[in-house]
Amino acid sequence: MTSFPELGSPSPLSWVHTATAWRAALALVVVFVLLATSGWAVGRQLGAGPDPLSASLAAWGKGAIAGRPLPDTDSSPRRLARFFDSLTGAQLTRLVQRYPLAVGNLNGAPVALRYRANRLALRHARLVERKRIHDDRLTPYGQREAGRRMHRYESLLSQGRQILAFDPAGSGRVAEVFGNLATARRVSVVVPGVDTDLLTFERTRQPYRAPVGMARALYAAERSANPTSRTAVIAWADYTSPAGIGIDAATGARAEEGARRLRATLGGLPRQSRAEVALFCHSYGSVVCGVAADDLPRAVTDIAVSGSPGMRAENVADLGTSARVWAARDSGDWIADVPHLDIAGFGHGADPVESDFGARVLSADGAAGHAGYFEPGTTSLANFARVGVGAVTSVSCGGGDACTAGLN
Numbered sequence: 572m573t574s575f576p577e578l579g580s581p582s583p584l585s586w587v588h589t590a591t592a593w594r595a596a597l598a599l600v601v602v603f604v605l606l607a608t609s610g611w612a613v614g615r616q617l618g619a620g621p622d623p624l625s626a627s628l629a630a631w632g633k634g635a636i637a638g639r640p641l642p643d644t645d646s647s648p649r650r651l652a653r654f655f656d657s658l659t660g661a662q663l664t665r666l667v668q669r670y671p672l673a674v675g676n677l678n679g680a681p682v683a684l685r686y687r688a689n690r691l692a693l694r695h696a697r698l699v700e701r702k703r704i705h706d707d708r709l710t711p712y713g714q715r716e717a718g719r720r721m722h723r724y725e726s727l728l729s730q731g732r733q734i735l736a737f738d739p740a741g742s743g744r745v746a747e748v749f750g751n752l753a754t755a756r757r758v759s760v761v762v763p764g765v766d767t768d769l770l771t772f773e774r775t776r777q778p779y780r781a782p783v784g785m786a787r788a789l790y791a792a793e794r795s796a797n798p799t800s801r802t803a804v805i806a807w808a809d810y811t812s813p814a815g816i817g818i819d820a821a822t823g824a825r826a827e828e829g830a831r832r833l834r835a836t837l838g839g840l841p842r843q844s845r846a847e848v849a850l851f852c853h854s855y856g857s858v859v860c861g862v863a864a865d866d867l868p869r870a871v872t873d874i875a876v877s878g879s880p881g882m883r884a885e886n887v888a889d890l891g892t893s894a895r896v897w898a899a900r901d902s903g904d905w906i907a908d909v910p911h912l913d914i915a916g917f918g919h920g921a922d923p924v925e926s927d928f929g930a931r932v933l934s935a936d937g938a939a940g941h942a943g944y945f946e947p948g949t950t951s952l953a954n955f956a957r958v959g960v961g962a963v964t965s966v967s968c969g970g971g972d973a974c975t976a977g978l979n
Contacts, residue, residue: 622740623696627672634669636662644677648839651679667691676736678839682752689734696739697724723769736809736836743769744810746836747783749790750803758846759793759804759959761786761945762833764854764878765820767812777942782806785945789851792947792956800960803846809836813855820855821917823862823883830863837868849873849959850894853944854906857882858919865891873897873958877935877944877951878906881919887929889920897958898923898930899951899969901938924969931974933958934967 621629634641642654655663667674667688674680675688703709703717720743727734727745736746752758763782771781778784786806793802810829813819837848848871852860860874861882874890875897876882887896900907911922923930937949944951954966968974 622738623692624672624676624738624740627670631670631673636666641666644673646679648679648835649842651677651839652681652842655680655684671695672737675734676738678835680839682733682735682748682841685735686733686748689737690728692737692739693724693728693734696737697721697728699739700724719770723772726773735805738809739769742811742814744808745769745772746809747772747786747806748803749786749806751801752803752805753841753843754801755803755846756801757793757803757960758840758848759786759789759802759955760807760833760837760848760850761789761804762807762829762850762852762856762859763812764856765813766815767808772806772808779945779947780942782808785851785853788945788947788952789955789959792952793959796953796956796962797960802960804959805836807833807836809833810859823858823916823919826855826858826862826883829859833859833863834866834868837871840870846870847872847961849875851955851959852876852879854878854941855880857923861890861919864894867892867894869893872961873963875899875933875955875958876923876930877938877955878904878941879919879923880906880909881911881913881921882923883913883920885921886927895963896923896930897933897954897966897974898928899933899935899938899944899954900924901935901940901943901951903939904935904941906941932969933974934969936967 628644631641631644636658642651663684667684668691671688671691675685675692677685700717700721704714704721706714709717733748734745735748736744738744761782763785767782773783774781779788783806786804790802790804793800793804810832811825813825819825840846840848848868850860850871850873852874857876857879858881860876861884864874871894873895874892877899879898882890884890890896910918911920912918913920921928924932933951933954935944935949935951938944938946938951943949946952950967957963957966964975964978966974
């Protein structure tokens with residue numbers, strides 16, 4: 572998702588004037604970011620203790636169950652799965668109660684156990700924010716932000732919600748599952764872009780422009796495309812995305828960290844279902860998917876990007892993936908005006924919808940701009956659903972039928 576305004580058509584300035592303006596704007600952004608982040612870092616270091624998730628993981632590292640030490644949290648998902656499978660129901664409950672944040676974020680832990688653990692962690696986080704609302708040491712703004720976070724936690728605690736990952740630190744990270752992840756044969760993962768955090772994870776107005784709405788719409792469309800298919804969709808906001816248009820959004824630093832976390836999530840999906848996985852990567856999320864592409868699990872069969880500023884690659888071959896790569900862009904999407912280049916680490920490379928890139932270009936009719944690709948009724952959403960359920964030969968191509976060439 573994004574909070575960027577829709578941009579108009581390119582100005583008639585010459586390339587020289589445009590390049591000069593870009594350099595001047597970039598210099599101002601660099602100065603602002605250096606000043607702002609320096610002050611922020613100093614402020615955060617004063618009296619800052621460990622964040623809740625780190626504290627829970629540290630406690631886990633010193634813990635034991637039935638007289639044996641708990642496995643390292645960096646253990647492989649397979650080893651962690653074996654460990655949890657060896658425990659009784661009472662032992663599992665004890666771990667959830669003692670280390671809710673740790674258990675709720677361990678790739679390899681049973682998904683139902685992670686849901687239980689994260690509900691407990693959310694309840695605790697809600698109590699913390701409820702107290703902060705009335706904390707006189709906070710500014711009025713801080714108290715209002717505490718109230719917003721408390722209401723977000725209340726929403727995430729609603730009956731039936733399946734929270735796969737939760738971290739309240741900073742702007743927060745979260746992932747939610749729609750459908751039965753443990754038995755799904757097709758899993759779709761929605762990877763959103765800039766300005767994604769706990770507070771923007773879902774929206775009341777324009778809901779399909781936030782990760783929850785995107786994933787919910789995709790799940791409904793997949794069920795419509797193939798009612799018998801065992802599918803699940805993950806709204807994956809479990810990385811720290813860039814905030815607005817700035818240095819972070821123009822470089823790959825956040826994408827590197829996001830790619831590492833995305834690979835870990837995919838590696839921790841339930842193995843018993845042997846599901847095939849499709850990634851749906853929007854805006855800066857497509858940068859994350861591009862960086863992750865060369866080391867994804869073999870279960871990933873498709874990567875579909877929309878509104879992409881680039882995938883930090885010059886073509887599909889550069890991605891180093893065996894997955895099919897799809898690209899979609901609405902004709903009114905302002906991302907087309909962003910230079911698709913990579914100079915000294917700034918920019919994200921070639922445009923995925925250009926023919927030279929080599930992606931299979933999907934129609935995005937009806938998307939209406941940069942943030943509308945998951946709106947119900949759009950061709951883009953219908954195409955994503957077909958990719959998600961494996962019906963790739965029935966997609967609508969952008970500008971012809973070339974996107975289905977060579978598919979069985």
